[in-house]
Amino acid sequence: xxxxxxxxxxxxxxxxxxxxxxxxxxxxxxxxxxxxxxxxxxxxxxxxxxxxxxxxxxxxxxxxxxxxxxxxxxxxxxxxxxxxxxxxxxxxxxxxxxxxxxxxxxxxxxxxxxxxxxxxxxxxxxxxxxxxxxxxxxxxxxxxxxxxxxxxxxxxxxxxxxxxxxxxxxxxxxxxxxxxxxxxxxxxxxxxxxxxxxxxxxxxxxxxxxxxxxxxxxxxxxxxxxxxxxxxxxxxxxxxxxxxxxxxxxxxxxxxxxxxxxxxxxxxxxxxxxxxxxxxxxxxxxxxxxxxxxxxxxxxxxxxxxxxxxxxxxxxxxxxxxxxxxxxxxxxxxxxxxxxxxxxxxxxxxxxxxxxxxxxxxxxxxxxxxxxxxxxxxxxxxxxxxxxxxxxxxxxxxxxxxxxxxxxxxxxxxxxxxxxxxxxxxxxxxxxxxxxxxxxxxxxxxxxxxxxxxxxxxxxxxxxxxxxxxxxxxxxxxxxxxxxxxxxxxxxxxxxxxxxxxxxxxxxxxxxxxxxxxxxxxxxxxxxxxxxxxxxxxxxxxxxxxxxxxxxxxxxxxxxxxxxxxxxxxx
Numbered sequence: 001x002x003x004x005x006x007x008x009x010x011x012x013x014x015x016x017x018x019x020x021x022x023x024x025x026x027x028x029x030x031x032x033x034x035x036x037x038x039x040x041x042x043x044x045x046x047x048x049x050x051x052x053x054x055x056x057x058x059x060x061x062x063x064x065x066x067x068x069x070x071x072x073x074x075x076x077x078x079x080x081x082x083x084x085x086x087x088x089x090x091x092x093x094x095x096x097x098x099x100x101x102x103x104x105x106x107x108x109x110x111x112x113x114x115x116x117x118x119x120x121x122x123x124x125x126x127x128x129x130x131x132x133x134x135x136x137x138x139x140x141x142x143x144x145x146x147x148x149x150x151x152x153x154x155x156x157x158x159x160x161x162x163x164x165x166x167x168x169x170x171x172x173x174x175x176x177x178x179x180x181x182x183x184x185x186x187x188x189x190x191x192x193x194x195x196x197x198x199x200x201x202x203x204x205x206x207x208x209x210x211x212x213x214x215x216x217x218x219x220x221x222x223x224x225x226x227x228x229x230x231x232x233x234x235x236x237x238x239x240x241x242x243x244x245x246x247x248x249x250x251x252x253x254x255x256x257x258x259x260x261x262x263x264x265x266x267x268x269x270x271x272x273x274x275x276x277x278x279x280x281x282x283x284x285x286x287x288x289x290x291x292x293x294x295x296x297x298x299x300x301x302x303x304x305x306x307x308x309x310x311x312x313x314x315x316x317x318x319x320x321x322x323x324x325x326x327x328x329x330x331x332x333x334x335x336x337x338x339x340x341x342x343x344x345x346x347x348x349x350x351x352x353x354x355x356x357x358x359x360x361x362x363x364x365x366x367x368x369x370x371x372x373x374x375x376x377x378x379x380x381x382x383x384x385x386x387x388x389x390x391x392x393x394x395x396x397x398x399x400x401x402x403x404x405x406x407x408x409x410x411x412x413x414x415x416x417x418x419x420x421x422x423x424x425x426x427x428x429x430x431x432x433x434x435x436x437x438x439x440x441x442x443x444x445x446x447x448x449x450x451x452x453x454x455x456x457x458x459x460x461x462x463x464x465x466x467x468x469x470x471x472x473x474x475x476x477x478x479x480x481x482x483x484x485x486x487x488x489x490x491x492x493x494x495x496x497x498x499x500x501x502x503x504x505x506x507x508x509x510x511x512x513x514x515x516x517x518x519x520x521x522x523x524x525x526x527x528x529x530x531x532x533x534x535x536x537x538x539x540x541x542x543x544x545x546x547x548x549x550x551x552x553x554x555x556x557x558x559x560x561x562x563x564x565x566x567x568x569x570x571x
Contacts, residue, residue: 029054029057029058031057031058031131031132031133032098032130032131032132033094033095033096033097033098033100033132034094034095034096034100034113034125034132035091035094035095035096036096036132037058037125037131037132037133037134038058038089038094038115038125039091039094040054040055040057040058041055041058041059041075041078041079041134042055042079042089045075045076045079052072052075052076053068053072055072055075055076055079056068056071056072056074056075057071058075058125058133058134059071059074059075059133059134059138059139060128060133060134060135060136060138060139061133062136063136065136065139074139074142077142077143077146077149078123078134078138078142080146080149080244081120081142081145081146081149081241082115082116082123083244083246083247083250084149084240084241084242084243084244084245084250085119085120085241085250085254086240086241086247086250086251086252086253086254086255087115087116087119087120087251088247088251089115094113095113098130100113100127102114111126111127112124112125112126112135113125113126113132120145122137122138122141123138123141124137124138125138148241148242149241149242149244170245170246170249174243174245174246177243178245181236181239185232185235185236188228188232188235189228189229189232192224192227192228192231192232193224193225193228194224195228196223196224196227196228197220197221197224200220200223200224201217201220204216204220204275216275216278219271219274219275219278222267222271223268223271223272223275226264226265226267226268226271227264227268229260229264230261230264230265230268233257233260233261233264234261236253236257237254237257237258237261240253240254240257255318255319258318259315259318259319261314261318262311262312262314262315262318263311263315265311265314266307266308266311269307269310269311270304270307270308273300273303273304273307274300276300276303277296277297277299277300280296280299281296298378298379298380302380353397353401359405359407360375360405360407360409360410361375361409362375362376362377362378363375363409364407364408364409364410365407365408365409365478366385366405366406366407366408366409367405367406367408368400368403368404368405368406369403369404371385371393371395371403372387372388373385373386373387373388373393374386374409375409376392378397379397380397381396381397382394382395382396382397383395383397383400411476412474413449413472413473413474414472414473414475414481415470415471415472415473416469416470416471416472416473416485416488417468417469417470417471418469419458419459419466419467419468419469420438420466420467420469420492420503421461421463421464421465421466421467421503421504421505422434422464422465422467422496422501422502422503422504423464423465423502423503423504424463424464424465424504426465426501426502427525427530429530429532429535430499430500430501430525430530430535431457431465431467431501433499433532433535433536433538433539434467434495434496434499434501435455435456435457435467436539437495437499437539437542437543438455438467438469438492438495439453439455440539440543441488441491441492441495441543441546441547442455442471442488444543444546444547445484445487445488445491445547446552447473447474447475447480447484447487448471448472448473448474448484448488449471449472449473449474452472453470453471453472454468454470454471455467455468455469455470455471456468462506463504463505463506464503464504464505465504469492471488473485491546494542494546495539495542495546498538498539498541498542499535499538499539499542500529
């Protein structure tokens with residue numbers, strides 16, 4: 001009996017000593033900084049140092065959270081939530097200043113430190129008096145965050161104990177769960193790929209009015225697969241914390257998944273750009289100009305570059321780099337780069353000006369300052385021009401945008417203006433008839449403009465009477481213009497020969513009153529030669545012979561080779 005009483009007394013004393021030690025330990029907890037509070041919470045819930053009553057002191061203690069038992073349970077669940085999501089606290093980054101203030105936050109939230117601002121923004125500690133404690137909002141969020149984890153723990157408890165046997169740091173249950181997730185993911189991948197492929201094909205069919213090609217099918221498949229993997233990986237990130245895998249496995253797996261998401265998004269974006277470029281190409285084929293065809297590849301390259309830049313930024317963010325600092329650094333560096341690359345930026349804006357104003361199209365013949373040639377390509381920095389000596393000229397777009405450009409390629413008509421000088425001894429009646437015949441040549445030629453031309457005796461020159469011959473050709477190619485000009489000039493020469501008109505050239509005439517035995521050089525015309533009826537008959541006979549449709553076409557086919565190609569002169 002005495003032995004039992006002694007044993008009971010010793011046991012009571014030991015319990016008192018333990019409780020006293022725990023009370024002293026709890027009393028001496030240092031929660032003066034965010035570092036002390038968070039490290040106390042985590043360190044006292046480890047297997048070799050499990051003191052939940054100490055960890056519970058780091059939580060808010062007011063209202064419904066006054067109970068130590070409730071706070072102990074919440075402290076344990078909070079750590080499980082962190083581990084399940086693979087969120088590891090970096091002690092080196094925790095503030096150790098009792099007067100810590102978040103300079104980026106509003107005035108009301110300056111004395112709050114958030115452990116995981118991106119993943120779990122509601123998990124935070126704040127200063128209460130002289131101590132830093134987990135906020136009431138944090139404690140309110142714990143039950144909902146822990147809900148899925150609690151369900152999995154209940155499921156695990158239904159299995160035999162040997163399911164908790166650990167192999168390489170993971171239980172058999174975890175291995176089985178991982179295999180199940182992989183199998184389900186493969187099945188979902190096939191389903192999502194099929195779903196996205198059919199969805200895109202229906203959309204393309206509507207946009208393309210039922211037209212589909214092999215290239216379109218390849219693009220759809222290239223978009224559907226990464227889109228499927230994107231959704232599956234996003235699903236993994238949502239489900240993985242519920243299975244409470246080991247912290248290291250969860251952390252690295254979630255990191256891999258987060259880095260993979262922007263990679264798959266980039267793959268989708270690039271293929272979407274290809275599809276948009278192909279669709280815009282179909283629309284560009286329906287337009288008359290060629291600038292659209294040149295603009296599409298440039299837009300494609302720009303959009304693809306933009307997709308890669310945005311994807312790279314998201315990858316850095318997934319790797320926990322401070323993207324804001326990087327962007328700020330790039331902005332400062334970009335300003336310095338902009339000063340060093342003023343000409344490049346100027347050329348870029350020149351390219352935008354050319355594409356928006358469209359002063360010329362690819363294939364147009366342009367004349368500007370010392371530039372004279374056909375536009376072959378318009379790039380982001382420069383424009384390539386093929387000169388008429390078959391050399392290639394590269395002109396910066398910044399300079400080209402500031403030039404006065406004469407676009408010869410958009411001419412509807414090609415002007416032909418010349419002066420026909422006839423000798424001073426030509427009678428006025430013959431000049432009138434010659435001018436009338438010249439006008440008739442213009443009206444009858446198949447490649448001349450009929451509604452606007454001028455043929456007049458225009459000037460008394462030093463050694464000739466000058467007739468202005470002003471007309472336009474209705475051709476769109478320099479080679480065809482040369483052919484039409486040749487035909488017109490031959491017609492003028494034949495008309496002059498038919499009427500007896502002589503063309504003048506710079507001469508000095510010495511008149512001798514009499515040279516025995518020689519005829520005078522001055523032509524003589526009879527009244528019959530200058531009779532209006534006679535002259536009109538000669539003109540009608542010439543025009544009828546010269547511009548007979550069959551004879552004219554036959555002569556054109558025999559006299560000239562097939563003409564084609566690019567403009568090659570200053571017509």
